Amino acid sequence: MSTSRIFDDYTPKMKTKSRAYLYWNYSRAKLGFPAVFLFCFLFFIAGFLSSSLRSQSQKEVSGVRQRGRQLDSVEYDLMAHGKTGDDSISIIPFQVISWRPRAFYFPKFATPEQCRHIINMARSNLEPSKLALRKGESEKPQNVRTSMGTFLSASQDGTGVLDAIEEKIARATKLPRTHYEDFNVLRYELGQKYDSHLDAFPPEHYGPQKSQRVATFLVYLSDVEEGGETAFPYENGLSMDGSFDFKKCIGLKVKPRMGDGFLFYSLYPNNTIDPISLHGSCPVIKGEKWVVTKWIRDQQSPF
Ligand SMILES: *[C@@H]1O[C@H](CO)[C@@H](O)[C@H](O)[C@H]1NC(C)=O
Numbered sequence: 001m002s003t004s005r006i007f008d009d010y011t012p013k014m015k016t017k018s019r020a021y022l023y024w025n026y027s028r029a030k031l032g033f034p035a036v037f038l039f040c041f042l043f044f045i046a047g048f049l050s051s052s053l054r055s056q057s058q059k060e061v062s063g064v065r066q067r068g069r070q071l072d073s074v075e076y077d078l079m080a081h082g083k084t085g086d087d088s089i090s091i092i093p094f095q096v097i098s099w100r101p102r103a104f105y106f107p108k109f110a111t112p113e114q115c116r117h118i119i120n121m122a123r124s125n126l127e128p129s130k131l132a133l134r135k136g137e138s139e140k141p142q143n144v145r146t147s148m149g150t151f152l153s154a155s156q157d158g159t160g161v162l163d164a165i166e167e168k169i170a171r172a173t174k175l176p177r178t179h180y181e182d183f184n185v186l187r188y189e190l191g192q193k194y195d196s197h198l199d200a201f202p203p204e205h206y207g208p209q210k211s212q213r214v215a216t217f218l219v220y221l222s223d224v225e226e227g228g229e230t231a232f233p234y235e236n237g238l239s240m241d242g243s244f245d246f247k248k249c250i251g252l253k254v255k256p257r258m259g260d261g262f263l264f265y266s267l268y269p270n271n272t273i274d275p276i277s278l279h280g281s282c283p284v285i286k287g288e289k290w291v292v293t294k295w296i297r298d299q300q301s302p303f
Contacts, residue, residue, distance in 0.1 A: 090171045094263075098252055100236045101276045102265040105254065106172060109261030110165060115221040117161045118152075119290050122185035125150040129186060129194075134205045145194045147281070149186040169217045169294055173263060179214075181295040181303070185221070188228055188281060188289040196233055196246045196280035199295060200266035200273045211299035212273075215265045219292045220256035227285030229253035230262065234276045249282035256289055271298065 076089045097103040110118075126148040133139065154162040162183060170177050188194075200213045218230065234240050235252035244250070254262055266277040281289070297303055 092168065092172050094172070097254065097262075098232070098235060101232050101234075101252070101274065101279070103232070103252070103254075104263045106261030106263065108259050109168065109172070110219050110221075110259045112258055114161050114165065115219070115258050115290075117159065118165075118183075118185060118219075118292055119221050121152060121157060121162075122150050122187075122290075122292075126187060132201060132206065135207050144197070146192040147186045147188045147194060148192075149184055151182045151184055153182045165219065165292075166294070169261075172261065173215060173217060173296060175215065175296050178300045179297045180301065181297065184293040184295070186289075186291050186293065188284045188291075190286075190288075191283050192289075193283040194281040196231070196278050198266060198273065198275075198278055200277070202273055211297045211303045212267065212271070213295050214267050214298050215263060215296045217294040217296065218262045219294075220258060220260050220262070221290035221292055222256070222288060223258045224256045224284060224289045225287035227282050228256050228287070228289035229282045230256070230279055231282050232264075232276070232279045234278050237276065240275070246280075249280070253282070256291060267298070 078087065078089065081087065092109075093107060095105045095107070097105045127150060129145050129147045129149040130139070131142060131145055152162060154166045157163065166177055166180065166183075169180075199216050201209050203209055229249065231249050231251055231253045233244055233248070233251035239250065264277060264279070266274060268274050281291075
């Protein structure tokens with residue numbers, strides 16, 4: 001039996017439970033008064049510690065940000081794996097944010113060092129972000145997507161950080177790296193935003209597609225003091241009657257926080273486009289937003 005290996009810094013450590021065997025007959029024969037006293041004392045200390053821990057966690061729950069339940073320490077046994085499988089168990093904590101859109105939050109997906117590294121790689125190559133052109137459109141100045149950005153591939157990064165992030169995205173999404181576009185690093189400064197849009201390409205607007213975007217995985221690389229949320233105005237079918245202003249920041253909002261991952265699907269399981277995956281990036285009100293996007297396709301690269 002092999003014990004599973006930890007996959008990265010943020011996964012909870014797996015512990016082996018310590019076992020304490022106490023043989024009553026043995027203890028009764030040998031324990032004198034000092035030992036009994038010592039036992040009582042230890043029980044008192046243990047009780048005191050556990051109650052103070054409990055009140056600590058209650059304080060955190062009443063704080064601004066609710067603390068999720070800690071994962072139990074469990075020991076896992078590995079299964080025999082195939083040629084392309086892992087010899088370790090991955091634990092990647094996540095929260096279902098919504099089923100409409102299908103959206104999942106991965107707290108502390110990347111480390112602060114990894115985030116800073118990606119920002120530094122991207123910083124010197126930023127250009128105004130572009131829009132995918134619809135049928136009959138040509139490129140022109142626009143006020144829909146005002147961020148700056150650049151594309152980076154995992155192979156460009158000799159330190160292996162982008163490679164590690166891409167591997168982890170593959171484990172989190174269970175979708176293979178052969179279907180990934182390059183990383184798109186984006187910077188939104190004060191007032192910059194991306195109006196609501198679909199990441200998938202509806203053929204009625206963009207013509208027939210050789211491959212379609214299935215899902216999007218974002219890693220927020222910075223905290224943003226105010227604004228900059230990823231917003232889904234059609235959450236749970238609301239505001240879909242045509243009355244909704246595409247420039248408004250309404251609906252389900254995900255606040256960017258350094259290192260957090262966020263996954264949503266643009267297609268239904270039957271491969272048609274989910275209109276509720278419509279989303280945008282709210283204007284940054286205070287601070288600066290850095291995010292890296294990984295678009296995942298239904299066909300293998302090159303697309
Ligand atoms: C695909 O799935 C969606 C959601 O379940 C459904 O509304 C839609 O009608 C389906 N489309 C097709 C072509 O099956």
